[in-house]
Amino acid sequence: MEGRTEAERRWVETTGFTAEAGTICLLPGASGGVERVLFGWDEGDPWCWAHLPVKLPKGVYRIEPPLTPASADWAALAWALAGYQFSRYLDRKPPECPRLVWPQNAHRAEVASTVEAVRLVRDLVNTPSSDMGPEELNQAAALLAERTGASLSSIIGDELLERNYPLIHAVGRASSRPPRLLDLRWGEALAPKVTLVGKGVCFDSGGLDLKTASGMKLMKKDMGGAAHVLGLAAMIIAAKIPVRLRVLVPAVENAVSGSAFRPSDILTSRKGLSVEIGNTDAEGRLVLADALAEADSEKPDLLIDLATLTGAARTALGPDLPAMFTPDDDLAAAILAAAEAEHDPVWRLPLWKSYRRLLDSKVADINNAPDSPYAGAVTAALFLQEFVSPGTSWVHFDIFAWNPSARPGRPEGGEAMAIRALYRLIAQRYPS
Structure with a gap:
């Protein structure tokens, strides 16, 4: 909780967020929308990043603070693969997934x-x-x-x-x-x-x-x-x-x-x-x-x-x-x-x-x-x-x-x- 305001700390306590791997806590901004997201991350399970595009509201997200290159690669990879859907034979369009700005330090290519x-x-x-x-x-x-x-x-x-x-x-x-x-x-x-x-x-x-x-x-x-x-x-x-x-x-x-x-x-x-x-x-x-x-x-x-x-x-x-x-x-x-x-x-x-x-x-x-x-x-x-x-x-x-x-x-x-x-x-x- 370092760097969070007192109001944000109280909000996190109220929601019961425990930071278990794959869990999220949405932090509201002054306008009522989502301003930040806290995420429970387990370095030993890089697939935990794949929880995010499934659980987050639609929008564009970036990761702070910067990750190590290996973790940045996994965040981008797991996020992208979580959005995979085989929709070739479906009339309906698959739902739009939240988007991730390329994490700093990721090997993009x-x-x-x-x-x-x-x-x-x-x-x-x-x-x-x-x-x-x-x-x-x-x-x-x-x-x-x-x-x-x-x-x-x-x-x-x-x-x-x-x-x-x-x-x-x-x-x-x-x-x-x-x-x-x-x-x-x-x-x-x-x-x-x-x-x-x-x-x-x-x-x-x-x-x-x-x-x-x-x-x-x-x-x-x-x-x-x-x-x-x-x-x-x-x-x-x-x-x-x-x-x-x-x-x-x-x-x-x-x-x-x-x-x-x-x-x-x-x-x-x-x-x-x-x-x-x-x-x-x-x-x-x-x-x-x-x-x-x-x-x-x-x-x-x-x-x-x-x-x-x-x-x-x-x-x-x-x-x-x-x-x-x-x-x-x-x-x-x-x-x-x-x-x-x-x-x-x-x-x-x-x-x-x-x-x-x-x-x-x-x-x-x-x-x-x-x-x-x-x-x-x-x-x-x-x-x-x-x-x-x-x-x-x-x-x-x-x-x-x-x-x-x-x-x-x-x-x-x-x-x-x-x-x-x-x-x-x-x-x-x-x-x-």
């Missing part, structure tokens, strides 16, 4: 880039599959390429077979919307290679191993990995991080028709490994396998994949905590440090070698879905590891990409997870 990236991820994940199929995902990547000066190429339909991406083709061939592989590139050719791979299953029916109605309900978000790598790419390019960036997105719909791939089929992957199909609902790892094999062929300095891959990861860690798998201990430590600094949590799970036996097949090099009910997230990651060369600095994230309930700054619906931590890691690893 970086915060604005982060907000834009998170909004992109949320918008893509929230869009229903009727308007977010492989072609529409291609269009979203094309818009990003056009805006940033990146190049984009696409391999579509049967050309996937001609160019040796058989697993991507097999998963997507049953749909009337042709499968495709999106390939976005940016940066100087001789810069360190950073490659991002994102699962782009635009809807997952489960294929012939059909999901239940409840299991299908959120499958519009099964392209969440693709949305994440596009958002992360936008942040990297905006910051002009000196890397040779490549983004690979296998974009498919796992549908049911007479041409659908079947349980017990044996498919040959881009890498040459034969894959027995134990379950057509384990399709994400198949399309990622071909994409990872292509990414690995260039020997990137850093290879990252993000995918809404397994329910087992959610059972183990819940919806908020992405599972991280990597054989590179130094890389894991650096990501965990960046995640903690950015309040963008991840949790490392093991690539437990002993469980590789669960993927054994009697008739092929590997099975895509073991019968065992155990360690589903681990066996999925072990499957992917088969398509990455030993020694490659590779990390796999099994994400949910969804908020099942609203929290300050994080509305129910599509959500960006781990990309702020990964951006920080990449910016530190490849300084300008």
